[in-house]
């Protein structure tokens with residue numbers, strides 16, 4: 282990724298855009314924040330009203346914030362924890378910088394250009410509670426506010442804050458590069474109170490390299506003042522746009538039933554738009570890109586439109602009227618690209634190598650748009666169960682790409698090369714059996730970011746694909762839709778997904794979920810024995826006394842048929858039914874199935890045929906995405922032993938799509 286971006290930059294980075302010009306005042310959206318208006322879709326527990334001003338020279342935001350929080354639990358609350366995410370980029374001692382070693386997805390934190398956030402005032406009903414909200418622990422990304430009086434169950438509290446946010450040079454999902462600003466994780470944000478009634482507790486994890494975000498749904502009313510030369514894209518709909526003193530303008534955005542708010546400000550972006558048709562209306566899709574990335578803007582737009590239509594049809598309809606895709610400048614792509622926020626995502630993948638038909642740019646857009654379902658609406662806790670949005674989304678992305686670009690060509694369709702997205706992923710990512718942490722590991726508890734990435738993204742997607750093929754794609758699609766409909770605008774957990782799938786599929790799937798999510802070892806298929814010999818009636822000495830008789834080869838000649846013995850093994854920890862295809866000397870084939878659901882690690886077959894066994898395919902239809910497909914084809918050599926023939930087609934695939942950008 283680093284090399285690719287660097288080469289691409291030779292052509293386009295550092296381009297002189299001339300001096301910034303005053304941009305036309307943007308038109309108000311004129312549509313409600315939820316398409317067609319309508320009742321709240323979520324409990325709207327945490328609501329924010331923010332007035333922010335960008336100092337574009339210093340890359341600093343000064344703001345006031347009114348946060349309104351309702352205690353929906355059954356017990357009183359006397360402390361409120363706030364995320365202060367930007368403090369992750371304050372110095373080299375933060376948990377984030379320690380856990381990332383200053384690197385993330387190929388981007389390096391720029392020395393000296395640190396980011397931080399400082400809360401200078403917290404007031405309750407006009408009286409000052411604290412003049413400085415101090416971080417709670419050694420890591421400054423969480424601060425706890427002690428309240429003068431508890432918030433009783435069912436009561437609402439309203440606090441007024443003042444804060445200053447210094448953006449870092451863009452690094453891990455937020456910051457500036459030159460005049461480009463991606464303003465994410467930028468305001469004091471409440472944690473989430475979770476747990477069953479009577480046993481509620483706050484979830485407010487400090488920010489580590491592998492932990493993302495978790496927040497309650499609510500409404501956001503955010504006014505942003507920027508220089509009038511800047512183009513702005515933000516979460517929600519634009520409800521007001523007015524010129525302000527000093528060559529600035531103020532834009533007011535309103536969003537409903539979202540759990541975050543992000544905005545982009547840049548003087549050189551242009552916007553193109555299109556429409557995505559969903560069951561109950563249309564969504565305006567906007568792509569923001571600088572002129573030098575114009576050729577990619579159309580590709581991102583088509584991908585986003587297709588993604589919204591497909592995700593809406595398969596899960597729940599996209600409920601908001603607008604979706605914005607920001608394609609960061611190439612020099613900011615590694616830090617700012619490929620990130621999801623409600624109704625606004627950033628994409629990536631624009632390089633001189635991403636020719637039309639090499640679908641990395643499209644994939645990144647589909648993935649990030651898909652997050653508006655898997656985490657945007659199905660708001661799982663990314664710090665604890667990152668797989669529940671990343672991996673589930675990844676599985677769905679493969680389906681959407683197949684639908685949009687054809688199953689055989691969803692990843693590559695270029696110069697005669699063709700590849701499916703999911704096959705590429707399977708080819709370039711490690712065998713799940715080699716990952717030393719199971720999927721169900723908290724994001725912050727993985728041994729390293731690589732293990733986090735493999736288990737969270739790839740293994741989860743492969744596990745779902747394996748289950749899908751095991752129970753049947755049509756049934757599985759209905760079950761996933763039922764899960765999405767039941768849990769949209771809530772906080773589902775992994776257990777909720779498993780229960781929803783088991784209920785819809787009308788079977789206890791513990792035999793699958795338990796080993797796949799809780800254990801290390803994966804599926805490891807192999808052939809232990811594959812031999813054939815000419816069959817003949819039994820020879821030897823038979824009978825006793827006077828009736829003893831010796832049967833020799835002459836009396837018991839070969840029958841002309843072959844007795845073949847085959848032992849299939851699965852030395853992994855996940856036991857799923859395995860299909861086999863046998864090919865015999867006369868070209869005929871035969872299918873067998875090992876119904877292995879934990880009964881053992883091997884199964885023996887004895888087959889009699891008129892010609893010998895010459896080849897064995899394990900999992901010939903590639904249903905077991907959890908296994909590495911490299912050792913699935915065996916050819917019997919002359920000595921009767923099974924010899925491995927590597928599946929060279931996988932090894933030779935281009936690595937163009939290797940960097941499937943997350944998170």
Ligand SMILES: [Zn+2]
Nearest residue numbers: 652671943944
């Ligand atoms: Zn992601």
